[in-house]
Amino acid sequence: MLKDITLGQFFPIDSPLHRMDPRTKILLLILHIVAIFLANNTAGYVLVTLFTLMIMLLSRVPLKMYFRGLKPILFVIIFTAVLNIFLTPGTKIELFNYETPMTWEGLVLAGKMALRLVLLIITSSALTYTTSPIILTDGIEKLLSPFAKLGLPTYELAMMMSIAIRFIPTLIEETDKIMKAQKARGADFESGSVIRRVKALAPMLIPLFISAFRRADELAVAMESRCYQGGSKRTRLNEIHFASVDYVAAAIFLLFFAALITLRILL
Amino acid sequence: MAIEIQGLNYVYMEGSPFEKHALKDVNLTIGDGEFVGIIGHTGSGKSTLIQHLNGLLQPSSGTIKIGDMVITEKGADMKKLRQKVGLVFQYPEHQLFEETIYKDISYGPKNMGLSQDEIDERVREAMNYVGLSEKYMNRSPFELSGGQKRRVAIAGVLAMRPDVLILDEPAAGLDPAGREEILTQIRALYLERKMTVLFVSHSMEDVARAAGRIIVMNQGSVALDGKPAEIFSQAEALRSMGLDVPQITRLIDELRRRGISLDSSIYTIEKAKATIQMMLANKMNREGKEC
Structure with a gap:
């Protein structure tokens, strides 16, 4: 799936x-x-x-x-x-x-x-x-840069997008892992009525949310501890x-x- | 319950540039009531292997028989299989979701469709096995310490009363005391319930202490298979696979190299301690000195 x-x-x-x-x-x-x-x-x-x-x-x-x-x-x-x-x-x-x-x-x-x-x-x-997602967000940021003068936070938008894209595979992997773990405990995601199936998602969604928050927190701490500051003064490795x-x-x-x-x- | 694996192959993401042959022609027979340690470098295929054993992954080719049930056949009863084979994943505490510990542990038995009385009995039994006192029952699992959370998660699998228990790195990320406790409990559980236990780890010390047989995985195949003493006497082979012998074995080897006659099959600290003490006592007796 x-x-x-x-x-x-x-x-x-x-x-x-x-x-x-x-x-x-x-x-x-x-x-x-x-x-x-x-x-x-x-x-x-x-x-x-x-x-x-x-x-x-x-x-x-x-x-x-x-x-x-x-x-x-x-x-x-x-x-x-x-x-x-x-x-x-x-x-x-x-x-x-x-x-x-x-x-x-x-x-x-x-x-x-x-x-x-x-x-x-x-x-x-x-x-x-x-x-690649990183190059894609670079491109979007560059394309949006003229709007920065109008007060659009292009850098922050691009950063948020790269983080979101970066974590899609991680979260898919995590979902897969949690689903497997709950299946091992007899969870059934694939049969039953719609209501039963929606209910069966709770054991998967709750751990997923908790882990997403944990990751967000860890990422924030990691960025903070490396003195991350957004803005136009940042340079890139690959222009x-x-x-x-x-x-x-x-x-x-x-x-x-x-x-x-x-x-x-x-x- | 015995496990028979024949010609097992598994390929991840077939036909894409990420294709990976994770298991290559694995043949294994694990007897009823064995305590087997599975070790291997990261990416050696150990986690992939154990996920096949309760049907979470279906092999690209090969057959697996658990007890008298061929689980790789189409239409095999996965629900029944998952009651027989309990799988505790790495960092199982990340799967807790209920408001109370009691509810979380009863999730498995509830999915099995058991009666409320039966569920209650099993939850209490499982909490007892992992050393959680009943006063925790109505507390939220998220208030607990890391080690306690992990015990709740393990109890959640034990409450299904599996015949085969598979644990993927059950002690990873715990402090030494927590590690010690979990391992002791698993060992005690094994002796009491006479289950077949598969224990995945990359800590040589943990495996050396607990398992009666060790399987070494390397690049998707079974590289070595035997008793701990046999495995740890092949230090060179282990090192070439990115693994190592337990520290105490290294110490014993070094002592032997310096001419002290010691048994080469010592791989636990307890045994080493006893042997060295005895040797020193003998030496002192011979030299006629008081200890």
């Missing part, structure tokens, strides 16, 4: 996407999301899908990983698809001479929505698979820089974006 959580997991290999600057990747991701919603005809959808496929291949992350990342949201995709098929007004689908409540328009819309959702998840995972790969990527992306807009206007 916990093994299926792949979103937000870094995949430590080398690829052109791994070498890109996090700022480029974040900005291009935002543009790509816009592009997914800009596509409004078959040619547009094909182009966006092919471009996403190219990103997947360029990242050199096994395609299996991307599909595993889709598993947790499969339910959402199916749920929206079903709603679309049944609730969109239009020509009714006839099956064996019977009129069903499903419509052709709904079917098409369901397909489009499902495709958009899948593409969204895949491109977002492409960012987290190819960017992030734009390199040629970023310019190439941006150029390719702008071409793709222009093509998409042309398709939208022409067709």
